[in-house]
Amino acid sequence: MALAAVLTGAVLLAGCTAGGNAIDTSGDQLLTIPREDMGTFSRNFNPFTPNAAPMTQQAVYESMLVYNPADGGTTPWLATDWVASDDGLVLTFTMRDGVTWSDGEPMIAGDVAYTFELQKELLGGFDYLDSVEADGDQTVRFILNRPYSPALYEIGQQIIVPQHIWKEIDDPAKDTNGTPVGTGPYTEVTSFQSQSFDLGKNPNYWQPEKQKIAGIRMLAFAGNDGANLAAVNGEVDWAYQFMPDIEKSFVAKDPEHRQFWFPSTGSMINWQLNTTKAPFDDVNVRKALSMAVDREQVTDIAMNGYTSPADCTGLSGAYTTWVDADIAASCDWTNHDVDAANALFDSAGYPLGADGTRTLPDGSPFTLDISVGSASSDWLSAATIISQNLAEVGITAKVDSPDWPTVSASYEDGSFDTGIVWSNNAPTPYQFYRGVMSTDTVKPVGEKTFENYHRFASPEADALLATFAASSDPAAQTEAVNGLQAQFDADAPVIPLFAGPEWGMFTDTRFTGWPTASDPYATLSTKSPTTVLVLTSLEPVTK
Numbered sequence: 147m148a149l150a151a152v153l154t155g156a157v158l159l160a161g162c163t164a165g166g167n168a169i170d171t172s173g174d175q176l177l178t179i180p181r182e183d184m185g186t187f188s189r190n191f192n193p194f195t196p197n198a199a200p201m202t203q204q205a206v207y208e209s210m211l212v213y214n215p216a217d218g219g220t221t222p223w224l225a226t227d228w229v230a231s232d233d234g235l236v237l238t239f240t241m242r243d244g245v246t247w248s249d250g251e252p253m254i255a256g257d258v259a260y261t262f263e264l265q266k267e268l269l270g271g272f273d274y275l276d277s278v279e280a281d282g283d284q285t286v287r288f289i290l291n292r293p294y295s296p297a298l299y300e301i302g303q304q305i306i307v308p309q310h311i312w313k314e315i316d317d318p319a320k321d322t323n324g325t326p327v328g329t330g331p332y333t334e335v336t337s338f339q340s341q342s343f344d345l346g347k348n349p350n351y352w353q354p355e356k357q358k359i360a361g362i363r364m365l366a367f368a369g370n371d372g373a374n375l376a377a378v379n380g381e382v383d384w385a386y387q388f389m390p391d392i393e394k395s396f397v398a399k400d401p402e403h404r405q406f407w408f409p410s411t412g413s414m415i416n417w418q419l420n421t422t423k424a425p426f427d428d429v430n431v432r433k434a435l436s437m438a439v440d441r442e443q444v445t446d447i448a449m450n451g452y453t454s455p456a457d458c459t460g461l462s463g464a465y466t467t468w469v470d471a472d473i474a475a476s477c478d479w480t481n482h483d484v485d486a487a488n489a490l491f492d493s494a495g496y497p498l499g500a501d502g503t504r505t506l507p508d509g510s511p512f513t514l515d516i517s518v519g520s521a522s523s524d525w526l527s528a529a530t531i532i533s534q535n536l537a538e539v540g541i542t543a544k545v546d547s548p549d550w551p552t553v554s555a556s557y558e559d560g561s562f563d564t565g566i567v568w569s570n571n572a573p574t575p576y577q578f579y580r581g582v583m584s585t586d587t588v589k590p591v592g593e594k595t596f597e598n599y600h601r602f603a604s605p606e607a608d609a610l611l612a613t614f615a616a617s618s619d620p621a622a623q624t625e626a627v628n629g630l631q632a633q634f635d636a637d638a639p640v641i642p643l644f645a646g647p648e649w650g651m652f653t654d655t656r657f658t659g660w661p662t663a664s665d666p667y668a669t670l671s672t673k674s675p676t677t678v679l680v681l682t683s684l685e686p687v688t689k
């Protein structure tokens with residue numbers, strides 16, 4: 147469908163236009179949200195598949211706890227409390243009494259145990275879990291095969307599905323779950339089209355007093371530009387995507403009602419180099435390439451100044467309390483220094499020819515591709531700047547921008563050259579460093595992986611990660627993370643660019659109660675675990 151048709155549909159769906167037509171404030175208005183990375187929707191609410199419809203894990207299904215990176219707080223959700231045994235081998239969760247599934251069946255501890263069994267069967271992971279045991283209807287015990295301190299948040303944020311529904315599904319990996327049964331606030335698929343769908347209220351929600359909005363309407367857009375136009379025109383209530391010059395293009399059109407908030411608590415955004423390919427297996431090449439990149443230019447121009455350049459710890463704004471100040475102060479390879487980059491290339495055996503072209507040891511030109519999804523206008527701009535920066539050191543970099551599924555497939559199977567990629571993001575830096583340096587996360591080229599696309603392993607990092615995971619002592623964990631920062635600095639497994647902002651913009655003309663910098667009860671992400679906190683806090687404007 148043409149963009150104009152999509153936007154016309156968006157206007158009709160949202161019930162308002164930039165031209166001054168009446169805004170729906172009946173109290174029954176649907177919270178309208180664009181999805182900028184999906185040109186069409188499929189009626190798939192299977193939370194165990196990577197192509198599930200938006201809001202599957204935010205509005206339909208819920209987890210036992212919700213961690214909020216904006217304020218570092220943890221909110222009990224389907225569980226009311228949890229406790230770890232003294233030896234760190236048993237985590238016990240107490241489930242909330244009175245929670246029912248949207249079909250009216252009670253949610254019990256057996257559903258939790260079944261979910262983890264199904265999750266491990268379909269997607270793997272949780273290798274530290276020996277068993278999950280339901281003790282009655284309200285108590286669940288997780289038996290670990292080794293002390294593993296990150297387990298609390300990994301287990302606690304796993305969404306839970308109903309056993310009585312999923313045990314009857316013949317092939318859970320492929321079933322589209324078109325009529326989902328969940329515990330979330332908005333579970334009912336009241337309308338579904340390829341470019342929009344509506345979710346209505348869960349009729350049996352355990353917090354009915356928090357279901358103040360009538361429902362959710364999702365709109366499909368094949369890129370930032372279309373979603374941004376819908377936001378600028380007042381056709382959506384809440385958006386989560388990059389928008390250039392947001393003060394001028396969005397806020398200024400209605401400063402009384404429009405706001406944005408971009409905390410730098412998102413994933414670190416890295417330029418990842420496929421270390422299974424020469425010359426990216428050479429740490430000196432990785433560091434020289436990094437020094438050639440002008441991060442100030444990338445953040446000021448490509449990211450519109452919404453974030454700050456990364457340093458050699460690799461840590462984003464979510465981990466400011468973990469940063470080793472001495473290491474951060476001593477960074478050199480994340481600073482823009484063309485002369486130093488040229489010198490390091492030369493000394494590493496990648497000379498600059500008389501014609502200004504840098505060559506590989508075999509004499510062939512030093513060229514590379516930078517893969518970015520065509521819909522990501524901000525990352526495309528970043529890749530273009532990096533390409534221009536590399537020309538200054540004699541390297542030709544081609545920006546390759548097919549659609550996201552094509553880019554993603556090349557990352558997953560290891561056939562890519564280089565690309566701009568997000569990192570793991572969790573309550574502690576453990577998962578970040580595990581995802582960029584752990585031997586456990588490395589898959590052979592050709593075998594699909596969903597992290598460590600660059601396929602780098604460090605035995606030294608493995609030992610530090612094991613130390614962190616085995617301890618619940620803050621001092622010991624800090625020491626291990628300091629060691630991981632030093633190892634990251636030494637190895638440059640990826641080239642960190644900038645901390646990913648948690649995008650978020652809204653208008654309060656139809657709904658109020660939004661999180662802001664002064665009230666950071668959640669981020670403004672429409673795709674994160676904290677999304678449910680927003681959905682259960684908003685109230686419709688009625689006039």
